[in-house]
Amino acid sequence: MFLSVPFKSLDGSTSAKFNSPLFMGTCQSALSALSALIYLLIRRKPGDTLTQCLGLAPPASASTPSTNGHSKPTQHTTNGHTTNGHTPKPSTRFSARALLLRYLQCAVFITSAAPFGFAALSYISYPAMVLGKSCKLVPVMLMNVVLYRRRFAPHKYLVVAMVTLGITLFMYLGPRKASKSKSNGTSTGGAYANLIGITYLLINLLLDGATNSTQDEIFTRHRVSGQQMMLWINVFCTLLTSALSVLPLPYIPVIHPAHGGTELGAALAFVRGHEGVAKALLAFAATGALGQLFIFETLQHFGSLTLVTITLTRKLFTMLLSVVVYQHTLTPGQWLGAAVVFTGISVEAFVKRKDVHAKRVIQEKEKAKIKSL
Numbered sequence: 001m002f003l004s005v006p007f008k009s010l011d012g013s014t015s016a017k018f019n020s021p022l023f024m025g026t027c028q029s030a031l032s033a034l035s036a037l038i039y040l041l042i043r044r045k046p047g048d049t050l051t052q053c054l055g056l057a058p059p060a061s062a063s064t065p066s067t068n069g070h071s072k073p074t075q076h077t078t079n080g081h082t083t084n085g086h087t088p089k090p091s092t093r094f095s096a097r098a099l100l101l102r103y104l105q106c107a108v109f110i111t112s113a114a115p116f117g118f119a120a121l122s123y124i125s126y127p128a129m130v131l132g133k134s135c136k137l138v139p140v141m142l143m144n145v146v147l148y149r150r151r152f153a154p155h156k157y158l159v160v161a162m163v164t165l166g167i168t169l170f171m172y173l174g175p176r177k178a179s180k181s182k183s184n185g186t187s188t189g190g191a192y193a194n195l196i197g198i199t200y201l202l203i204n205l206l207l208d209g210a211t212n213s214t215q216d217e218i219f220t221r222h223r224v225s226g227q228q229m230m231l232w233i234n235v236f237c238t239l240l241t242s243a244l245s246v247l248p249l250p251y252i253p254v255i256h257p258a259h260g261g262t263e264l265g266a267a268l269a270f271v272r273g274h275e276g277v278a279k280a281l282l283a284f285a286a287t288g289a290l291g292q293l294f295i296f297e298t299l300q301h302f303g304s305l306t307l308v309t310i311t312l313t314r315k316l317f318t319m320l321l322s323v324v325v326y327q328h329t330l331t332p333g334q335w336l337g338a339a340v341v342f343t344g345i346s347v348e349a350f351v352k353r354k355d356v357h358a359k360r361v362i363q364e365k366e367k368a369k370i371k372s373l
Contacts, residue, residue: 023267055228107236113207123197139209162344173333212304226296
């Protein structure tokens with residue numbers, strides 16, 4: 001919203017849109033990294049070194065001293081098995097090099113995914129893009145299974161299928177708007193163009209799924225917090241986009257729109273020559289950084305599958321709220337889609353409540369056994 005409107009030139013004679021996606025991404029990732037660093041330094045625990053604070057070394061709580069001043073034998077867990085007092089096998093859990101490579105892998109996926117998303121919009125309509133994005137749960141689960149051999153509870157597959165189907169029905173069966181004239185020279189339309197757009201969209205979704213599954217793997221294998229992951233992924237994203245923006249790349253529609261020279265030079269020239277661009281860039285980067293703090297916190301505690309479910313259902317709730325506030329109408333197919341989504345969410349909530357109840361019963365039985373002893 002901040003950068004989607006045309007900006008007037010300083011002399012007021014012309015107006016144009018800011019068209020430098022790499023520079024926008026660099027601004028947002030740089031401010032996000034700075035925000036995560038400030039957060040980590042503020043929440044730094046007494047006695048933690050800087051490397052521990054930044055998540056590049058095991059936390060101090062990894063070796064717990066006993067109350068009498070002597071160290072307890074460390075319990076090591078490897079693949080679910082605990083060994084007391086024995087030297088564990090070498091592990092990459094606290095390998096800073098392995099961890100940084102995972103962060104770099106995520107940054108490469110994120111940096112690569114965005115251009116394919118932009119390019120897809122040149123060949124398919126925005127509603128088709130939204131409809132494709134509504135199926136994001138499928139590639140997230142698929143890449144978790146393919147890349148990291150992760151398995152989910154059976155009800156998770158049902159929930160993903162129901163949420164994806166419901167949102168697809170909601171988007172696809174909405175009221176049809178009159179198509180606008182294509183005299184503006186866009187390349188949308190035609191079977192071949194649609195095929196190219198769908199291919200770009202699928203690549204974008206697969207890269208998003210690879211990013212989310214890799215983030216889940218980092219949380220599973222390494223003891224890091226959401227803000228530590230946010231810091232390093234954004235540091236690598238900033239380095240990658242900065243390098244791309246200063247390279248003299250040729251003109252590539254949508255992906256690299258700068259004509260002659262570098263994108264950084266074109267972006268800075270636009271900022272200097274138009275009113276309000278710097279303020280809009282700052283607002284865009286600041287809101288993105290604030291949002292990432294909550295996103296990575298959710299990733300840490302609930303995983304990418306839950307995060308994407310929240311994101312998709314939020315869009316559905318927003319549309320349903322507009323029905324109440326602005327008295328919009330929904331088609332019968334949209335009501336059916338909403339019902340399918342809410343049924344899927346209800347299945348997830350029911351299973352979680354059942355699991356919590358079962359854990360409480362087990363805990364009560366253990367407490368009873370301890371009291372009887």
